Amino acid sequence: MTDEATRRRASMNATFAGRFAAARDRLGPLVLGADPHAPLLGAWGLGDDADGLERFADIVVEAAAGTAGAIKPQSAFFERHGWRGIRALTRLVGEARSAGILVVLDVKRGDVGSTNEAYAQAYLGPGAAIRSDAITVHPYLGLAAMGSYVDRAHDAGGCLFVVTRSSNPEGRPIQGAITGRGSCVAQQVLGDIGAINARLAPGRIGPVGAVIGVAAGASELDLAAASALFLVPGVGAQGTTPGDVARMFEACPGRVLPSASRSLLAAGPDPAALKGAVASLNAEFRAALRLVCSGTG
Amino acid sequence: MTDEATRRRASMNATFAGRFAAARDRLGPLVLGADPHAPLLGAWGLGDDADGLERFADIVVEAAAGTAGAIKPQSAFFERHGWRGIRALTRLVGEARSAGILVVLDVKRGDVGSTNEAYAQAYLGPGAAIRSDAITVHPYLGLAAMGSYVDRAHDAGGCLFVVTRSSNPEGRPIQGAITGRGSCVAQQVLGDIGAINARLAPGRIGPVGAVIGVAAGASELDLAAASALFLVPGVGAQGTTPGDVARMFEACPGRVLPSASRSLLAAGPDPAALKGAVASLNAEFRAALRLVCSGTG
Numbered sequence: 158m159t160d161e162a163t164r165r166r167a168s169m170n171a172t173f174a175g176r177f178a179a180a181r182d183r184l185g186p187l188v189l190g191a192d193p194h195a196p197l198l199g200a201w202g203l204g205d206d207a208d209g210l211e212r213f214a215d216i217v218v219e220a221a222a223g224t225a226g227a228i229k230p231q232s233a234f235f236e237r238h239g240w241r242g243i244r245a246l247t248r249l250v251g252e253a254r255s256a257g258i259l260v261v262l263d264v265k266r267g268d269v270g271s272t273n274e275a276y277a278q279a280y281l282g283p284g285a286a287i288r289s290d291a292i293t294v295h296p297y298l299g300l301a302a303m304g305s306y307v308d309r310a311h312d313a314g315g316c317l318f319v320v321t322r323s324s325n326p327e328g329r330p331i332q333g334a335i336t337g338r339g340s341c342v343a344q345q346v347l348g349d350i351g352a353i354n355a356r357l358a359p360g361r362i363g364p365v366g367a368v369i370g371v372a373a374g375a376s377e378l379d380l381a382a383a384s385a386l387f388l389v390p391g392v393g394a395q396g397t398t399p400g401d402v403a404r405m406f407e408a409c410p411g412r413v414l415p416s417a418s419r420s421l422l423a424a425g426p427d428p429a430a431l432k433g434a435v436a437s438l439n440a441e442f443r444a445a446l447r448l449v450c451s452g453t454g
Numbered sequence: 455m456t457d458e459a460t461r462r463r464a465s466m467n468a469t470f471a472g473r474f475a476a477a478r479d480r481l482g483p484l485v486l487g488a489d490p491h492a493p494l495l496g497a498w499g500l501g502d503d504a505d506g507l508e509r510f511a512d513i514v515v516e517a518a519a520g521t522a523g524a525i526k527p528q529s530a531f532f533e534r535h536g537w538r539g540i541r542a543l544t545r546l547v548g549e550a551r552s553a554g555i556l557v558v559l560d561v562k563r564g565d566v567g568s569t570n571e572a573y574a575q576a577y578l579g580p581g582a583a584i585r586s587d588a589i590t591v592h593p594y595l596g597l598a599a600m601g602s603y604v605d606r607a608h609d610a611g612g613c614l615f616v617v618t619r620s621s622n623p624e625g626r627p628i629q630g631a632i633t634g635r636g637s638c639v640a641q642q643v644l645g646d647i648g649a650i651n652a653r654l655a656p657g658r659i660g661p662v663g664a665v666i667g668v669a670a671g672a673s674e675l676d677l678a679a680a681s682a683l684f685l686v687p688g689v690g691a692q693g694t695t696p697g698d699v700a701r702m703f704e705a706c707p708g709r710v711l712p713s714a715s716r717s718l719l720a721a722g723p724d725p726a727a728l729k730g731a732v733a734s735l736n737a738e739f740r741a742a743l744r745l746v747c748s749g750t751g
Contacts, residue, residue, distance in 0.1 A: 194568055233565060233572035239583030240540040247537055267592060268530060268562055269622045271491055275530035286536030295564060295592045297617055299624025320594055325566045327596025334631035334639050342631050342639070 173290055173316035174362035174386060176259060177414065180226025185439030186446065188261060189225040190390065190418025191217045191249065193234045197419075201426035207241030210234075214249035217422075218256060220431035224439070227259035227290075229390075229416050247287050260289045261388065261414070265320060267295030267303070274305040281306065282313035291316035293368055293388070297331075300349040311357050311364040318388045321346045322378065324370025324397075344378055351383035362386060362412060371397045371405055381408040389413055393420025393438070399445035410446040470587055470613035471659035471683060473556060474711065477523025482736030483743065485558060486522040487687065487715025488514045488546065490531045494716075498723035504538030507531075511546035514719075515553060517728035521736070524556035524587075526687075526713050544584050557586045558685065558711070562617060564592030564600070571602040578603065579610035588613035590665055590685070594628075597646040608654050608661040615685045618643045619675065621667025621694075641675055648680035659683060659709060668694045668702055678705040686710055690717025690735070696742035707743040 177186075193213040195205045201216070203209035221228045235246035250260050266276045279285060280292045294306055296319050303317070310317045322332050322343040332343045340348065347367055354363025366386035369378070380387065389402055392415045399415070406413045417438060424434035474483075490510045492502045498513070500506035518525045532543035547557050563573045576582060577589045591603055593616050600614070607614040619629050619640040629640045637645065644664055651660025663683035666675070677684065686699055689712045696712070703710045714735060721731035 192569075194572065231565075231569055231572075233563070233569045233576065236576040237572045237583060239576070240537045240544055242583070243537040243540050265563065265565055265592070266530070268528075269620060269624075272489075272528055272530045275491065275528075275534045279530065279533040279536070286534060286539070295562070295594050297592050297594045297625070297628055298620050298622060299626070299628065301624035302622055323566060323595050325595060325599055327566075327598035328594070329596070330633050330635075330642060331594055331596065331628070331631075331639050334628075334633040334642075336627050336631040338627075342628050345627060345631075 171314045172358070172361075173259070173310070173314055173364060174358075176290070176314070177226065177316075177386060178411070180259060181411070184224060184226045185436075185443045186413055186415060187225055187435060187439040187442055188227040188229045188388070188414050188416035189217065189221050189421060189435055190263075190416045191228055191230040192418040192422070197422055197425075200423075203426070207238045207245055210238060210242050210245035211248070214245050214252070216426050216428055216431070218249060218252045218258070219428040220425070220435065221253065221258050222256045224432045224435040225258060227261055227414060228253050229261040229263050229388075229418075231418070232262060232264040243287075250287050250289055254288070254290070259291070261291040261293070261316075261318065261416075262287065262289035263293050263390075265293045265295050267298055269298055269302050273303060277305040277309040281309040281315050281317075289315070291318055291366070293318045293320060295320050296346050300346060300353070307353060307357075307365060316364050316366050316386060318366040318368050318386075319346060319350060321350070321367040322369050322372070324372040324391060326372075341377075347378055347380070347383050347385075350385050354384040358384070366414075369405075371401050376405060380406060385412065387413050388416060390416045392417040399438075399441045402442070403445040406446075413446065415442055468611045469655070469658075470556070470607070470611055470661060471655075473587070473611070474523065474613075474683060475708070477556060478708070481521060481523045482740045483710055483712060484522055484732060484736040484739055485524040485526045485685070485711050485713035486514065486518050486718060486732055487560075487713045488525055488527040489715040489719065494719055497720075500723070504535045504542055507535055507539050507542035508545070511542050511549070513723050513725055513728070515546060515549045515555070516725040517722070517732065518550065518555050519553045521729045521732040522555060524558055524711060525550050526558040526560050526685075526715075528715070529559060529561040540584075547584050547586055551585070551587070556588070558588040558590070558613075558615065558713075559584065559586035560590050560687075562590045562592055564595055566595050566599050570600060574602040574606040578606040578612050578614075586612070588615055588663070590615045590617060592617050593643050597643060597650070604650060604654075604662060613661050613663050613683060615663040615665050615683070616643060616647060618647070618664040619666050619669070621669040621688060623669075625667075638674075644675055644677070644680050644682075647682050651681040655681070663711075666702075668698050673702060677703060683709050683711060685713060687713045688715075690714040696735075696738045699739070700742040703743075710743065712739055
């Protein structure tokens with residue numbers, strides 16, 4: 158590589174999109190969903206308490222290291238055990254990042270003004286209490302109110318995944334409502350994401366991504382135009398296959414972060430068995446996303 | 455009171471609406487917003503750290519006792535200091551409830567399926583890690599997906615406040631979008647709230663409330679029909695007066711929980727001064743809500 162190419166590569170890797178691309182090329186696009194719900198803790202022989210969460214954290218970080226490019230802890234299952242649960246989450250996130258695993262913290266926060274600034278300080282950028290590489294947020298109070306998250310994510314080489322279209326049918330009435338611009342709410346959110354990304358990262362994948370569930374009708378969204386990464390949760394558990402994901406994102410297969418939790422965690426608690434499940438599904442996704450399109454986004 | 459009346463009263467008080475009505479009649483409708491943002495901690499001579507939050511908790515609970523019927527801690531400002539901040543929040547919530555103050559925890563959570571069940575277990579009902587009387591939730595994934603919260607709130611005599619219409623202009627595009635039923639999203643959320651309340655508490659105020667910001671155009675919402683309580687945040691700080699609130703809720707003045715934070719906390723850290731500010735604004739609200747209508751909702 159020339160010096161210029163090296164510099165450009167280093168600069169790309171400093172963005173979340175660049176770091177994800179490197180992980181995807183090395184291991185695959187799969188995100189390991191870390192959802193320590195009560196039945197899972199029981200099935201793994203762990204207590205349904207903070208100690209159980211601490212053990213869960215050890216196991217999933219060990220399993221993810223070297224097999225998953227990213228991990229997605231679901232905050233709810235840690236909040237359920239109060240501040241001790243959050244302490245376990247904090248350790249999980251820190252150790253995962255130390256092991257070179259991208260952390261997408263699924264918190265789905267969203268408020269207005271200085272409250273968003275506080276949430277952003279909690280989870281993004283230097284000095285954050287639970288510093289993550291990316292978090293999920295709600296758009297109901299307006300994407301334009303999310304400036305604090307966007308700025309901190311962009312400055313820190315992080316990413317903000319905005320809940321845009323869910324796979325659950327209960328989400329249709331709001332997400333399918335028609336806005337003043339004549340598009341559905343989900344498309345308008347996607348358009349707003351694209352506008353932010355075009356401003357902050359012209360010609361590249363920007364720091365604002367979208368959470369998109371695989372569901373009928375979602376193909377009406379103009380996914381490629383948003384210059385965004387797509388977090389696609391619930392793969393496996395809800396009957397969604399890698400092929401379904403590949404078909405939905407055929408215009409931009411390299412931008413997809415499919416996330417699976419239950420279907421993978423069922424292989425635990427043996428870390429080696431978990432690693433096998435992650436590696437196997439990662440291979441399926443690499444194959445499926447290439448089958449549709451050989452590009453990388 | 456007859457035995458029957460006593461029984462009915464006791465039963466009413468077991469619901470959040472009943473407990474709020476008792477507090478409103480005794481002290482007034484005001485909710486003390488507990489937002490320990492960094493500049494406030496500094497102004498109060500407290501550290502911008504978990505110890506500062508612990509001291510903040512002591513002060514606001516002392517100030518609220520006997521003057522505010524309810525307190526609304528904003529989770530973001532505690533999450534900002536990680537698990538130690540959540541530990542301070544946990545103590546604040548527990549001590550406020552022990553002092554007979556209703557706790558509306560402003561967490562704005564919202565997800566799907568078992569994740570919502572975990573959030574509900576974290577904050578509502580017996581055994582919750584941070585047991586609150588009420589919490590706030592987001593509707594973007596569909597009110598129909600919020601059953602776990604509704605059930606737990608209803609069973610525990612709690613309340614679920616659904617973010618419905620915000621006062622910030624950035625919220626308009628989504629909240630004003632037109633749904634398949636021909637109403638705007640905010641009105642559809644309100645209608646869904648009304649349907650749940652009619653099922654769970656026919657003829658009474660139900661366990662699902664709405665967060666409604668005071669803003670131009672909000673009067674187009676059919677507030678009274680939802681049989682719901684209304685949490686109205688940001689009174690004072692954003693130039694909203696008790697008179698504005700009274701005009702907007704003239705059809706159901708007894709159902710309003712106006713919340714003020716900055717305009718009250720500016721009187722601190724002296725608890726006596728805070729008590730004075732809360733009592734004074736409570737008196738203003740009692741007068742304003744009566745000026746418009748002498749009923750209690």
